[in-house]
Amino acid sequence: MIAENYNPLEGKMFGVLDKDGNVINEGFVPEVSNEKLIEFYKTMLLTRCADNKALQLQRQGRMLTYAPNTGQEAAQVGSAGAIEERDWLVPAFRDLGAWLTKGVTLEQVYLYWYGNEFGSKFDDSVKMLPVAVPIATQLNHAVGIAMASKIKGEDEVTIAYIGDGGTSEGDFHEALNFAGVFSSPVVFIVQNNQYAISVSRTIQTMSKTIAQKAVAYGIPGVQVDGNDVLAMYAATKEAVDRARRGEGPTLIEALTYRLGAHTTSDDPTRYREDREVEEWKEKDPIKRFKKYLIDRGLWSEEKDNAQIEEFENYALETFKVVENSGETKLEDIFKYHYKEMPKHLQEQYEEYKAYLEREVK
Amino acid sequence: MALLTVIGAINQALDQEMAIDKTVVVFGEDVGLEGGVFRATVDLQKKYGKDRCFDTPLAEAAIIGAGVGMAINGLKPVAEIQFSGFIFPGYDQIVSHVARMRNRTRGKYTVPMVIRMPHGGGIRALEHHSENIETLLAHIPGLKVVVPATPYDAKGLMISAIRDEDPVIFLEPSKIYRAFKQEVPEEEYTIPIGKAKIVKPGKDVTVVTWGAYVRETEKAIKELEEEGISVELIDLRTISPIDKDTIITSVKKTGRFVVVHEAAKSFGPGAELMALVNEGAFLYLEAPPTRLTGFDITVPLPKGEHHYLLDPKRIAYGIRNVVKF
Numbered sequence: 178m179i180a181e182n183y184n185p186l187e188g189k190m191f192g193v194l195d196k197d198g199n200v201i202n203e204g205f206v207p208e209v210s211n212e213k214l215i216e217f218y219k220t221m222l223l224t225r226c227a228d229n230k231a232l233q234l235q236r237q238g239r240m241l242t243y244a245p246n247t248g249q250e251a252a253q254v255g256s257a258g259a260i261e262e263r264d265w266l267v268p269a270f271r272d273l274g275a276w277l278t279k280g281v282t283l284e285q286v287y288l289y290w291y292g293n294e295f296g297s298k299f300d301d302s303v304k305m306l307p308v309a310v311p312i313a314t315q316l317n318h319a320v321g322i323a324m325a326s327k328i329k330g331e332d333e334v335t336i337a338y339i340g341d342g343g344t345s346e347g348d349f350h351e352a353l354n355f356a357g358v359f360s361s362p363v364v365f366i367v368q369n370n371q372y373a374i375s376v377s378r379t380i381q382t383m384s385k386t387i388a389q390k391a392v393a394y395g396i397p398g399v400q401v402d403g404n405d406v407l408a409m410y411a412a413t414k415e416a417v418d419r420a421r422r423g424e425g426p427t428l429i430e431a432l433t434y435r436l437g438a439h440t441t442s443d444d445p446t447r448y449r450e451d452r453e454v455e456e457w458k459e460k461d462p463i464k465r466f467k468k469y470l471i472d473r474g475l476w477s478e479e480k481d482n483a484q485i486e487e488f489e490n491y492a493l494e495t496f497k498v499v500e501n502s503g504e505t506k507l508e509d510i511f512k513y514h515y516k517e518m519p520k521h522l523q524e525q526y527e528e529y530k531a532y533l534e535r536e537v538k
Numbered sequence: 539m540a541l542l543t544v545i546g547a548i549n550q551a552l553d554q555e556m557a558i559d560k561t562v563v564v565f566g567e568d569v570g571l572e573g574g575v576f577r578a579t580v581d582l583q584k585k586y587g588k589d590r591c592f593d594t595p596l597a598e599a600a601i602i603g604a605g606v607g608m609a610i611n612g613l614k615p616v617a618e619i620q621f622s623g624f625i626f627p628g629y630d631q632i633v634s635h636v637a638r639m640r641n642r643t644r645g646k647y648t649v650p651m652v653i654r655m656p657h658g659g660g661i662r663a664l665e666h667h668s669e670n671i672e673t674l675l676a677h678i679p680g681l682k683v684v685v686p687a688t689p690y691d692a693k694g695l696m697i698s699a700i701r702d703e704d705p706v707i708f709l710e711p712s713k714i715y716r717a718f719k720q721e722v723p724e725e726e727y728t729i730p731i732g733k734a735k736i737v738k739p740g741k742d743v744t745v746v747t748w749g750a751y752v753r754e755t756e757k758a759i760k761e762l763e764e765e766g767i768s769v770e771l772i773d774l775r776t777i778s779p780i781d782k783d784t785i786i787t788s789v790k791k792t793g794r795f796v797v798v799h800e801a802a803k804s805f806g807p808g809a810e811l812m813a814l815v816n817e818g819a820f821l822y823l824e825a826p827p828t829r830l831t832g833f834d835i836t837v838p839l840p841k842g843e844h845h846y847l848l849d850p851k852r853i854a855y856g857i858r859n860v861v862k863f
Contacts, residue, residue: 321607
């Protein structure tokens with residue numbers, strides 16, 4: 178039992194791989210098929226390539242404001258890889274790897290960041306909420322979804338994401354408290370990437386770890402090496418299984434690092450040292466997992482190069498589709514506020530449409 | 539038919555909807571075991587179990603936020619906020635998510651929940667127990683806001699709210715929770731949201747009000763009629779969306795418009811109603827559209843509250859001035 182063996186109050190962090198991809202925790206290597214290991218790796222790599230591409234396109238003035246994701250792929254893919262299709266995923270906004278794992282298409286992701294609400298209308302089979310910009314509010318939705326699963330007697334589990342900054346919000350505490358009281362089948366993943374824009378984790382809370390906050394709500398909490406995909410998978414799988422058995426929620430703190438900026442409008446050199454960034458680059462989640470797979474004969478540098486090239490092209494081609502998708506239809510900015518457009522809204526729409534037709538053409 | 543109070547009618551509506559729709563869940567602070575501080579949910583837990591009527595921790599953001607999740611996952615949440623003055627920790631959830639989820643996901647996820655709460659003053663209450671917050675809710679695209687004025691309407695509007703596919707904020711004037719009884723049919727019935735009611739037809743002036751002030755205005759009208767002033771009284775019933783047609787039709791007939799509300803004056807619902815009248819019946823007006831409202835002050839504690847609240851005498855005075863303009 179990971180949660181029992183790694184008590185955050187004793188300063189213990191759960192990990193499986195070291196920064197060079199060597200197994201350091203034999204007893205806790207999760208049972209994952211080779212196919213699934215490769216799938217995890219490919220999703221992490223696609224996440225990285227899609228992220229780099231979005232950033233590049235933003236610099237060219239083609240993409241709008243974007244929140245980079247690089248460095249956090251293991252925390253996202255490892256955790257989201259532990260749930261099933263029937264389970265729910267409630268994201269924050271910097272969880273690209275989790276979304277792709279859940280089945281959101283890259284086209285939808287780019288469409289959202291490109292300024293079109295249809296980017297948040299995922300396929301019916303993808304049980305994922307849209308990005309939540311108001312920090313921490315989404316955790317209460319996750320609890321409500323999980324409460325409903327329990328009330329309806331369905332064995333779904335909900336996994337929800339938040340960052341270290343979000344743990345200072347009231348919604349974080351209300352959600353964890355509710356989940357504990359109602360023993361809801363929900364797993365909270367805190368991606369502790371050390372910064373909330375410029376404010377460092379040390380200013381967010383005097384708690385030594387974020388995981389230990391679980392103690393106050395009477396639920397299990399564990400701190401995990403968030404750059405270790407196997408550790409993230411193992412810890413999340415255990416929590417998901419526990420939730421599915423009706424044993425309630427878990428808080429998982431994924432210790433990771435945002436290697437890029439908060440968003441494309443942010444300049445991280447104003448608040449952190451290059452040396453710190455370099456140190457975390459050494460702990461890159463993709464680099465270490467690649468080494469792990471190569472050591473086991475499951476991957477190679479050649480395959481890696483080819484895969485990167487394929488994903489980069491795929492990301493660019495996908496973006497071109499989005500770029501050519503045109504403006505939002507006028508009717509669409511009105512018609513989704515209510516099941517049926519109320520009369521006053523219908524009038525505003527008609528009046529503006531008539532103006533455009535008459536005066537603008 | 540039974541004689542019911544507003545609170546009794548709300549309880550009956552919840553009870554009957556829970557009986558026919560298993561997805562309806564009722565929750566909030568003290569709503570389960572105790573049946574609510576005003577007893578709106580009394581006996582529901584006993585009847586439908588703790589899964590469908592339950593007490594929550596004291597946390598408005600979680601009550602409303604969890605309701606969002608429940609609605610997305612197929613339930614019909616009916617959340618109680620203990621007083622409208624306590625809504626604010628959950629206001630972010632209402633503005634940012636309850637109201638927006640349908641639009642943000644282009645219809646994939648919707649939040650057909652009801653958020654009900656005691657509303658308004660006149661009950662000699664503590665601080666933060668007498669607020670009028672219609673504007674703060676009606677200003678948000680994506681919400682519907684309802685205020686019943688009678689037991690009959692309370693039941694019919696509550697059933698409509700629960701069955702509505704959009705989120706409905708249900709403001710219950712606490713002053714009239716037990717002020718009077720009315721014959722209420724035992725069977726279920728609905729009253730359309732977005733439709734005002736002409737309480738009494740008249741020809742000299744159109745008066746629009748809602749909630750607890752409908753009764754106060756009716757008393758004022760009696761006084762005016764003895765003086766020969768004929769008032770058309772409209773109970774708005776739904777603050778958003780406003781039933782513009784009923785109001786404009788009436789003003790075109792009477793040529794005068796008065797709105798009476800408990801909320802503060804500036805930027806209040808009366809401002810919106812007067813704007814609608816100006817847009818829709820400007821050339822029919824024989825006097826400036828007028829609002830009789832609370833002052834732009836914090837609702838005073840009970841020893842000073844009577845200055846803030848309008849009584850029938852002041853309402854009659856205000857209407858008389860418009861007719862004599």
